[in-house]
Amino acid sequence: MRVQGYIIHTRPFQDEKVLLDILTKEAGLIRSVWRKKAKEARVSPGSFLLMEFELSGRSELKSVRSAEALESPILLQGNALYSAFYVHELIERLLPVGLPLEPLFVLYRWLITHLQGEAPIAPLLRRFELGVFEELGIQVNMSATSRGEPLESQQLYQLHHRFGLRPYYGEQPKVKPIVYLDGAAALAYAEGRWDNRQVLMLAKELHRAWLDHALGARVLKSRSLLPSKPYDGERLWHVPLFRFSV
Template identity: 80%
Template sequence: MRVQGYVIHTRPFQDDKVLVDILTREAGLIRGVWRKKTKEARVSPGSFLLLEFELSGRSELKTIRSAEALGASIQLTGTALYSAFYVHELIERLLPVNLPFEPLFILYQWLISHLGGDVPIAPLLRRFELGLFEELGVQVNMAATSRGEVLEPNQLYQLHHKFGLRPYYGEQPKVKPIVFLDGAAAMAYASGSWNNKYVLTLAKELHRAWLDLALGEKPLKSRSLLPASPYDGERLWQVPIFKLSDKV
Protein backbone atom coordinates (compact mmCIF):
# COMPACT_ATOMS: atom_id res chain seq x y z
CA MET A 1 0.00 0.00 0.00
CA ARG A 2 1.27 3.47 -0.90
CA VAL A 3 0.10 6.60 0.92
CA GLN A 4 1.10 10.25 1.08
CA GLY A 5 1.58 11.77 4.50
CA TYR A 6 3.50 13.70 7.14
CA VAL A 7 5.37 12.34 10.14
CA ILE A 8 3.56 13.47 13.29
CA HIS A 9 5.50 11.66 16.00
CA THR A 10 8.35 9.16 16.39
CA ARG A 11 9.55 7.17 19.38
CA PRO A 12 12.11 4.36 19.90
CA PHE A 13 10.91 0.79 19.56
CA GLN A 14 13.33 -2.05 20.23
CA ASP A 15 17.02 -1.67 19.30
CA ASP A 16 16.82 -0.96 15.59
CA LYS A 17 13.25 0.24 15.11
CA VAL A 18 11.20 3.40 15.48
CA LEU A 19 7.43 3.74 15.90
CA VAL A 20 6.12 6.40 13.52
CA ASP A 21 2.72 8.15 13.53
CA ILE A 22 1.83 9.42 10.05
CA LEU A 23 -1.03 11.72 9.04
CA THR A 24 -2.04 10.49 5.59
CA ARG A 25 -4.42 11.73 2.94
CA GLU A 26 -5.81 8.29 2.22
CA ALA A 27 -6.25 6.68 5.65
CA GLY A 28 -5.96 9.37 8.32
CA LEU A 29 -3.59 8.58 11.18
CA ILE A 30 -1.46 5.49 10.58
CA ARG A 31 1.00 3.90 12.99
CA GLY A 32 3.98 2.08 11.52
CA VAL A 33 7.35 0.54 12.34
CA TRP A 34 10.47 1.89 10.66
CA ARG A 35 13.72 -0.12 10.65
CA LYS A 36 16.70 2.20 10.99
CA LYS A 37 19.48 -0.26 10.15
CA THR A 38 18.80 -1.02 6.51
CA LYS A 39 20.59 0.01 3.35
CA GLU A 40 17.68 2.23 2.36
CA ALA A 41 17.12 3.93 5.70
CA ARG A 42 19.80 5.15 8.09
CA VAL A 43 17.63 7.79 9.81
CA SER A 44 13.94 8.21 10.57
CA PRO A 45 11.70 10.19 8.17
CA GLY A 46 11.56 13.89 9.11
CA SER A 47 8.63 16.15 9.98
CA PHE A 48 7.08 18.99 7.93
CA LEU A 49 7.86 17.14 4.71
CA LEU A 50 5.33 15.45 2.43
CA LEU A 51 6.43 11.85 1.91
CA GLU A 52 5.18 8.87 -0.03
CA PHE A 53 5.26 5.78 2.15
CA GLU A 54 5.16 2.15 1.11
CA LEU A 55 3.42 0.18 3.85
CA SER A 56 2.69 -3.47 4.43
CA GLY A 57 0.84 -5.51 7.04
CA ARG A 58 -2.79 -6.31 7.87
CA SER A 59 -2.82 -5.18 11.49
CA GLU A 60 -3.22 -1.60 12.73
CA LEU A 61 0.56 -1.39 13.14
CA LYS A 62 2.05 -1.27 9.64
CA THR A 63 5.59 -1.95 8.47
CA ILE A 64 7.13 1.02 6.66
CA ARG A 65 9.05 -0.32 3.68
CA SER A 66 10.18 3.01 2.25
CA ALA A 67 9.65 6.77 2.50
CA GLU A 68 10.30 9.10 -0.45
CA ALA A 69 10.17 12.90 -0.25
CA LEU A 70 7.66 14.59 -2.57
CA GLY A 71 8.88 18.13 -1.98
CA ALA A 72 11.08 20.33 0.16
CA SER A 73 10.88 20.31 3.94
CA ILE A 74 9.34 23.37 5.63
CA GLN A 75 11.75 24.97 8.11
CA LEU A 76 10.13 26.08 11.36
CA THR A 77 11.76 27.78 14.34
CA GLY A 78 10.77 29.40 17.63
CA THR A 79 7.06 29.80 18.37
CA ALA A 80 6.12 28.44 14.94
CA LEU A 81 7.97 25.19 15.71
CA TYR A 82 6.40 24.91 19.16
CA SER A 83 2.97 25.54 17.62
CA ALA A 84 3.57 22.66 15.20
CA PHE A 85 4.53 20.41 18.12
CA TYR A 86 1.24 21.41 19.78
CA VAL A 87 -0.75 20.53 16.65
CA HIS A 88 1.08 17.21 16.33
CA GLU A 89 0.23 16.32 19.92
CA LEU A 90 -3.46 17.08 19.27
CA ILE A 91 -3.46 14.85 16.19
CA GLU A 92 -1.66 12.02 17.93
CA ARG A 93 -3.94 12.04 20.97
CA LEU A 94 -7.34 12.79 19.44
CA LEU A 95 -7.50 11.20 16.00
CA PRO A 96 -8.61 7.56 15.80
CA VAL A 97 -6.27 5.30 13.83
CA ASN A 98 -6.96 4.25 10.23
CA LEU A 99 -9.98 6.48 9.56
CA PRO A 100 -9.78 8.92 6.62
CA PHE A 101 -9.85 12.63 7.52
CA GLU A 102 -8.93 14.22 4.18
CA PRO A 103 -10.27 17.72 5.08
CA LEU A 104 -8.04 17.71 8.17
CA PHE A 105 -5.07 16.53 6.10
CA ILE A 106 -5.59 19.47 3.73
CA LEU A 107 -5.98 21.84 6.68
CA TYR A 108 -2.72 20.54 8.18
CA GLN A 109 -0.90 21.21 4.90
CA TRP A 110 -2.29 24.74 4.90
CA LEU A 111 -1.26 25.26 8.51
CA ILE A 112 2.39 24.23 8.26
CA SER A 113 2.86 26.15 5.01
CA HIS A 114 1.62 29.31 6.73
CA LEU A 115 3.55 28.65 9.96
CA GLY A 116 6.66 28.91 7.83
CA GLY A 117 5.68 32.44 6.75
CA ASP A 118 5.60 35.83 8.42
CA VAL A 119 1.97 35.79 9.60
CA PRO A 120 0.28 35.85 13.05
CA ILE A 121 0.21 32.37 14.55
CA ALA A 122 -2.85 32.56 16.82
CA PRO A 123 -5.44 32.74 13.98
CA LEU A 124 -3.77 29.73 12.30
CA LEU A 125 -4.02 27.62 15.45
CA ARG A 126 -7.63 28.61 16.16
CA ARG A 127 -8.61 27.74 12.58
CA PHE A 128 -6.91 24.35 12.80
CA GLU A 129 -8.49 23.58 16.17
CA LEU A 130 -11.91 24.41 14.74
CA GLY A 131 -11.31 22.06 11.79
CA LEU A 132 -10.27 19.33 14.21
CA PHE A 133 -13.44 19.84 16.26
CA GLU A 134 -15.56 19.66 13.12
CA GLU A 135 -13.97 16.36 12.06
CA LEU A 136 -14.39 14.87 15.55
CA GLY A 137 -17.92 16.24 15.97
CA VAL A 138 -17.25 17.88 19.34
CA GLN A 139 -17.86 21.56 18.55
CA VAL A 140 -20.96 23.48 19.66
CA ASN A 141 -23.20 25.36 17.22
CA MET A 142 -22.39 29.04 17.74
CA ALA A 143 -24.72 30.42 15.05
CA ALA A 144 -27.98 29.84 16.95
CA THR A 145 -29.32 28.91 20.38
CA SER A 146 -29.68 25.30 21.45
CA ARG A 147 -33.33 25.57 20.33
CA GLY A 148 -32.39 26.90 16.91
CA GLU A 149 -33.40 30.47 17.69
CA VAL A 150 -31.73 33.40 15.92
CA LEU A 151 -29.16 35.18 18.09
CA GLU A 152 -29.74 38.77 19.17
CA PRO A 153 -26.51 40.85 19.08
CA ASN A 154 -27.11 42.56 22.45
CA GLN A 155 -28.57 39.56 24.28
CA LEU A 156 -26.28 37.82 26.75
CA TYR A 157 -26.02 34.01 26.48
CA GLN A 158 -24.47 31.24 28.53
CA LEU A 159 -22.59 28.51 26.70
CA HIS A 160 -22.49 24.93 28.00
CA HIS A 161 -20.70 21.82 26.71
CA LYS A 162 -23.92 19.83 26.44
CA PHE A 163 -26.63 22.47 26.14
CA GLY A 164 -25.08 24.93 23.68
CA LEU A 165 -26.15 28.58 23.80
CA ARG A 166 -28.97 29.62 26.10
CA PRO A 167 -30.22 33.14 26.84
CA TYR A 168 -29.04 34.46 30.20
CA TYR A 169 -31.25 36.78 32.28
CA GLY A 170 -29.15 37.35 35.40
CA GLU A 171 -29.88 34.29 37.53
CA GLN A 172 -27.07 32.28 39.13
CA PRO A 173 -26.48 29.33 36.77
CA LYS A 174 -27.13 25.87 38.19
CA VAL A 175 -24.42 24.44 35.94
CA LYS A 176 -21.26 26.50 35.43
CA PRO A 177 -21.02 27.58 31.78
CA ILE A 178 -17.82 27.70 29.72
CA VAL A 179 -18.32 31.40 29.03
CA PHE A 180 -20.95 34.11 28.97
CA LEU A 181 -21.10 36.01 25.68
CA ASP A 182 -23.44 38.26 23.77
CA GLY A 183 -24.96 37.38 20.40
CA ALA A 184 -22.54 39.67 18.57
CA ALA A 185 -19.53 37.75 19.91
CA ALA A 186 -21.09 34.36 19.13
CA MET A 187 -21.92 35.40 15.55
CA ALA A 188 -18.43 36.83 15.00
CA TYR A 189 -16.93 33.53 16.15
CA ALA A 190 -19.30 31.51 13.97
CA SER A 191 -18.35 33.60 10.92
CA GLY A 192 -14.64 33.01 11.52
CA SER A 193 -13.61 36.61 12.26
CA TRP A 194 -10.06 35.58 13.17
CA ASN A 195 -8.69 39.05 12.40
CA ASN A 196 -10.56 40.36 15.46
CA LYS A 197 -8.37 40.04 18.56
CA TYR A 198 -11.43 39.91 20.83
CA VAL A 199 -12.85 36.97 18.86
CA LEU A 200 -9.45 35.24 19.02
CA THR A 201 -9.46 35.59 22.81
CA LEU A 202 -12.97 34.10 22.93
CA ALA A 203 -11.91 31.27 20.61
CA LYS A 204 -8.88 30.46 22.75
CA GLU A 205 -11.07 30.20 25.86
CA LEU A 206 -13.65 28.01 24.10
CA HIS A 207 -11.16 25.75 22.37
CA ARG A 208 -9.15 25.14 25.51
CA ALA A 209 -12.33 24.07 27.34
CA TRP A 210 -13.36 21.74 24.51
CA LEU A 211 -9.86 20.28 24.25
CA ASP A 212 -9.64 19.68 28.00
CA LEU A 213 -12.93 17.80 27.80
CA ALA A 214 -11.73 15.69 24.85
CA LEU A 215 -8.26 15.01 26.27
CA GLY A 216 -9.31 14.10 29.80
CA GLU A 217 -6.98 14.48 32.76
CA LYS A 218 -3.66 14.07 30.88
CA PRO A 219 -2.40 17.59 30.01
CA LEU A 220 -0.73 18.56 26.75
CA LYS A 221 3.05 18.64 27.14
CA SER A 222 3.42 21.09 24.27
CA ARG A 223 1.34 23.78 26.00
CA SER A 224 4.29 24.48 28.29
CA LEU A 225 6.36 25.49 25.25
CA LEU A 226 3.92 28.18 24.09
CA PRO A 227 3.52 31.65 25.63
CA ALA A 228 0.99 31.62 28.50
CA SER A 229 -1.72 34.29 28.33
CA PRO A 230 -4.57 33.50 30.74
CA TYR A 231 -7.80 35.43 30.36
CA ASP A 232 -7.71 38.60 32.49
CA GLY A 233 -10.92 40.29 31.32
CA GLU A 234 -14.37 40.70 32.80
CA ARG A 235 -15.97 37.78 34.63
CA LEU A 236 -19.47 36.93 35.83
CA TRP A 237 -19.91 34.29 38.56
CA GLN A 238 -16.15 33.72 38.07
CA VAL A 239 -16.77 32.79 34.42
CA PRO A 240 -15.21 34.79 31.52
CA ILE A 241 -17.68 37.14 29.84
CA PHE A 242 -17.36 38.42 26.26
CA LYS A 243 -19.54 41.29 25.00
CA LEU A 244 -18.53 42.30 21.50
CA SER A 245 -21.50 44.69 21.26
CA ASP A 246 -19.65 46.91 23.76
CA LYS A 247 -16.58 46.98 21.50
CA VAL A 248 -18.24 48.40 18.38
Protein backbone atom coordinates in the same frame (compact mmCIF):
# COMPACT_ATOMS: atom_id res chain seq x y z
CA MET B 1 -0.83 0.41 0.05
CA ARG B 2 0.65 3.73 -1.05
CA VAL B 3 -0.21 6.89 0.87
CA GLN B 4 0.98 10.48 1.07
CA GLY B 5 1.59 11.86 4.51
CA TYR B 6 3.54 13.74 7.14
CA ILE B 7 5.37 12.12 10.06
CA ILE B 8 3.78 13.35 13.26
CA HIS B 9 5.80 11.43 15.83
CA THR B 10 8.76 9.04 15.98
CA ARG B 11 10.07 6.89 18.81
CA PRO B 12 12.63 4.08 19.07
CA PHE B 13 11.34 0.52 18.92
CA GLN B 14 13.46 -2.62 18.66
CA ASP B 15 17.12 -2.52 17.66
CA GLU B 16 17.18 -0.71 14.30
CA LYS B 17 13.40 -0.16 14.16
CA VAL B 18 11.49 3.08 14.69
CA LEU B 19 7.78 3.61 15.29
CA LEU B 20 6.26 6.26 13.04
CA ASP B 21 2.89 7.95 13.42
CA ILE B 22 1.89 9.39 10.04
CA LEU B 23 -0.95 11.75 9.15
CA THR B 24 -1.99 10.58 5.70
CA LYS B 25 -4.26 11.97 3.03
CA GLU B 26 -5.87 8.62 2.26
CA ALA B 27 -6.24 6.88 5.63
CA GLY B 28 -5.95 9.47 8.39
CA LEU B 29 -3.58 8.70 11.25
CA ILE B 30 -1.51 5.56 10.71
CA ARG B 31 0.82 3.86 13.17
CA SER B 32 3.71 2.05 11.53
CA VAL B 33 7.15 0.55 12.08
CA TRP B 34 10.16 1.41 9.94
CA ARG B 35 13.26 -0.78 9.82
CA LYS B 36 16.38 1.30 9.30
CA LYS B 37 19.07 0.18 6.94
CA ALA B 38 22.61 -0.07 8.27
CA LYS B 39 23.70 3.25 6.76
CA GLU B 40 20.61 4.93 8.28
CA ALA B 41 21.22 3.66 11.81
CA ARG B 42 21.43 7.15 13.29
CA VAL B 43 18.91 8.82 11.01
CA SER B 44 15.15 9.09 11.52
CA PRO B 45 12.66 10.55 9.04
CA GLY B 46 11.92 14.21 9.70
CA SER B 47 8.71 16.14 10.28
CA PHE B 48 7.12 18.82 8.06
CA LEU B 49 8.06 16.91 4.92
CA LEU B 50 5.45 15.50 2.56
CA MET B 51 6.38 11.92 1.72
CA GLU B 52 4.96 8.97 -0.14
CA PHE B 53 4.96 5.75 1.87
CA GLU B 54 4.46 2.19 0.76
CA LEU B 55 2.86 0.30 3.65
CA SER B 56 2.02 -3.33 4.23
CA GLY B 57 0.26 -5.35 6.91
CA ARG B 58 -3.29 -6.15 7.92
CA SER B 59 -3.06 -5.13 11.57
CA GLU B 60 -3.35 -1.57 12.93
CA LEU B 61 0.46 -1.38 13.04
CA LYS B 62 1.71 -1.18 9.45
CA SER B 63 5.21 -1.84 8.09
CA VAL B 64 6.92 0.87 6.05
CA ARG B 65 8.39 -0.77 2.96
CA SER B 66 9.60 2.47 1.39
CA ALA B 67 9.44 6.23 1.96
CA GLU B 68 10.21 8.94 -0.58
CA ALA B 69 10.15 12.71 -0.16
CA LEU B 70 7.80 14.52 -2.53
CA GLU B 71 9.03 18.06 -1.87
CA SER B 72 11.47 20.08 0.18
CA PRO B 73 10.93 20.11 3.96
CA ILE B 74 9.31 23.07 5.68
CA LEU B 75 11.71 24.67 8.16
CA LEU B 76 10.20 25.96 11.40
CA GLN B 77 11.81 27.55 14.42
CA GLY B 78 10.93 29.36 17.63
CA ASN B 79 7.23 29.71 18.46
CA ALA B 80 6.28 28.36 15.03
CA LEU B 81 8.09 25.11 15.82
CA TYR B 82 6.55 24.89 19.30
CA SER B 83 3.12 25.50 17.76
CA ALA B 84 3.69 22.60 15.36
CA PHE B 85 4.67 20.37 18.30
CA TYR B 86 1.38 21.35 19.95
CA VAL B 87 -0.59 20.50 16.79
CA HIS B 88 1.18 17.15 16.54
CA GLU B 89 0.21 16.34 20.11
CA LEU B 90 -3.41 17.22 19.36
CA ILE B 91 -3.36 14.85 16.41
CA GLU B 92 -1.77 12.10 18.51
CA ARG B 93 -4.22 12.45 21.37
CA LEU B 94 -7.50 13.07 19.54
CA LEU B 95 -7.51 11.41 16.13
CA PRO B 96 -8.66 7.80 15.87
CA VAL B 97 -6.30 5.50 13.97
CA GLY B 98 -7.24 4.57 10.42
CA LEU B 99 -10.14 7.01 9.97
CA PRO B 100 -9.80 8.94 6.66
CA LEU B 101 -9.93 12.68 7.38
CA GLU B 102 -8.74 14.33 4.17
CA PRO B 103 -10.04 17.83 5.11
CA LEU B 104 -7.88 17.72 8.24
CA PHE B 105 -4.86 16.61 6.21
CA VAL B 106 -5.40 19.58 3.88
CA LEU B 107 -5.78 21.89 6.90
CA TYR B 108 -2.55 20.56 8.45
CA ARG B 109 -0.68 21.20 5.21
CA TRP B 110 -2.10 24.73 5.12
CA LEU B 111 -1.09 25.30 8.74
CA ILE B 112 2.57 24.29 8.52
CA THR B 113 2.96 26.20 5.26
CA HIS B 114 1.71 29.38 6.93
CA LEU B 115 3.71 28.78 10.11
CA GLN B 116 6.78 29.04 7.91
CA GLY B 117 5.80 32.59 6.95
CA GLU B 118 5.16 35.74 8.94
CA ALA B 119 1.44 35.30 9.60
CA PRO B 120 0.31 35.70 13.26
CA ILE B 121 0.36 32.29 14.92
CA ALA B 122 -2.74 32.51 17.14
CA PRO B 123 -5.31 32.68 14.28
CA LEU B 124 -3.62 29.73 12.57
CA LEU B 125 -3.84 27.57 15.70
CA ARG B 126 -7.44 28.53 16.44
CA ARG B 127 -8.45 27.66 12.86
CA PHE B 128 -6.71 24.28 13.07
CA GLU B 129 -8.27 23.48 16.44
CA LEU B 130 -11.69 24.29 15.01
CA GLY B 131 -10.98 21.95 12.09
CA VAL B 132 -10.22 19.14 14.55
CA PHE B 133 -13.46 19.83 16.43
CA GLU B 134 -15.48 19.85 13.21
CA GLU B 135 -14.01 16.59 11.93
CA LEU B 136 -14.53 14.82 15.26
CA GLY B 137 -17.96 16.33 15.88
CA ILE B 138 -17.11 17.80 19.29
CA GLN B 139 -17.70 21.49 18.61
CA VAL B 140 -20.75 23.43 19.84
CA ASN B 141 -23.06 25.22 17.40
CA MET B 142 -22.27 28.92 17.84
CA SER B 143 -24.73 30.31 15.28
CA ALA B 144 -27.99 29.42 17.09
CA THR B 145 -29.31 28.55 20.55
CA SER B 146 -29.56 24.98 21.79
CA ARG B 147 -33.19 25.04 20.58
CA GLY B 148 -32.18 26.21 17.10
CA GLU B 149 -33.41 29.76 17.61
CA PRO B 150 -31.52 32.59 15.86
CA LEU B 151 -29.22 34.67 18.06
CA GLU B 152 -29.92 38.28 18.96
CA SER B 153 -26.83 40.50 18.83
CA GLN B 154 -27.40 42.28 22.15
CA GLN B 155 -28.80 39.33 24.08
CA LEU B 156 -26.47 37.72 26.60
CA TYR B 157 -26.04 33.93 26.43
CA GLN B 158 -24.40 31.28 28.58
CA LEU B 159 -22.52 28.45 26.89
CA HIS B 160 -22.36 24.90 28.26
CA HIS B 161 -20.67 21.73 26.97
CA ARG B 162 -23.90 19.74 26.95
CA PHE B 163 -26.54 22.39 26.38
CA GLY B 164 -24.91 24.78 23.94
CA LEU B 165 -26.04 28.41 23.96
CA ARG B 166 -28.87 29.44 26.27
CA PRO B 167 -30.25 32.95 26.84
CA TYR B 168 -29.14 34.48 30.14
CA TYR B 169 -31.55 36.73 32.07
CA GLY B 170 -29.53 37.62 35.17
CA GLU B 171 -30.03 34.60 37.42
CA GLN B 172 -27.13 32.97 39.26
CA PRO B 173 -26.32 29.80 37.28
CA LYS B 174 -26.80 26.40 38.93
CA VAL B 175 -24.19 24.92 36.56
CA LYS B 176 -21.12 27.02 35.78
CA PRO B 177 -20.97 27.81 32.05
CA ILE B 178 -17.79 27.90 29.98
CA VAL B 179 -18.33 31.57 29.10
CA TYR B 180 -20.97 34.26 28.91
CA LEU B 181 -21.18 36.11 25.62
CA ASP B 182 -23.54 38.27 23.63
CA GLY B 183 -25.06 37.11 20.37
CA ALA B 184 -22.77 39.35 18.33
CA ALA B 185 -19.67 37.67 19.80
CA ALA B 186 -21.06 34.18 19.15
CA LEU B 187 -21.88 35.06 15.52
CA ALA B 188 -18.49 36.66 14.96
CA TYR B 189 -16.86 33.42 16.15
CA ALA B 190 -19.15 31.33 13.94
CA GLU B 191 -18.17 33.49 10.95
CA GLY B 192 -14.47 32.86 11.61
CA ARG B 193 -13.49 36.47 12.31
CA TRP B 194 -9.94 35.44 13.22
CA ASP B 195 -8.60 38.91 12.45
CA ASN B 196 -10.50 40.29 15.45
CA ARG B 197 -8.74 40.26 18.83
CA GLN B 198 -11.96 39.69 20.79
CA VAL B 199 -12.88 36.68 18.66
CA LEU B 200 -9.40 35.22 19.19
CA MET B 201 -9.71 35.69 22.96
CA LEU B 202 -13.12 34.00 22.92
CA ALA B 203 -11.81 31.17 20.73
CA LYS B 204 -8.89 30.59 23.11
CA GLU B 205 -11.25 30.15 26.07
CA LEU B 206 -13.69 27.96 24.15
CA HIS B 207 -11.08 25.73 22.55
CA ARG B 208 -9.18 25.15 25.77
CA ALA B 209 -12.42 24.14 27.50
CA TRP B 210 -13.45 21.82 24.63
CA LEU B 211 -9.98 20.28 24.47
CA ASP B 212 -9.85 19.69 28.22
CA HIS B 213 -13.28 18.07 28.01
CA ALA B 214 -12.21 15.83 25.13
CA LEU B 215 -8.86 14.87 26.68
CA GLY B 216 -10.17 14.16 30.16
CA ALA B 217 -7.31 13.78 32.64
CA ARG B 218 -4.64 13.75 29.92
CA VAL B 219 -2.40 16.82 29.83
CA LEU B 220 -0.97 18.44 26.70
CA LYS B 221 2.73 18.76 27.53
CA SER B 222 3.40 21.02 24.55
CA ARG B 223 1.20 23.77 26.02
CA SER B 224 4.04 24.67 28.36
CA LEU B 225 6.20 25.59 25.34
CA LEU B 226 3.79 28.25 24.07
CA PRO B 227 3.32 31.78 25.44
CA SER B 228 0.42 31.81 27.89
CA LYS B 229 -1.58 34.79 29.15
CA PRO B 230 -4.58 34.22 31.45
CA TYR B 231 -7.85 35.89 30.53
CA ASP B 232 -7.93 39.29 32.25
CA GLY B 233 -11.12 40.75 30.79
CA GLU B 234 -14.65 41.21 32.08
CA ARG B 235 -16.23 38.40 34.13
CA LEU B 236 -19.70 37.47 35.33
CA TRP B 237 -20.06 35.12 38.32
CA HIS B 238 -16.26 34.63 37.98
CA VAL B 239 -16.75 33.33 34.41
CA PRO B 240 -15.23 35.09 31.33
CA LEU B 241 -17.69 37.45 29.65
CA PHE B 242 -17.38 38.52 26.00
CA ARG B 243 -19.20 41.38 24.31
CA PHE B 244 -18.38 41.93 20.65
CA SER B 245 -17.63 45.35 19.22
CA VAL B 246 -16.13 46.22 15.84
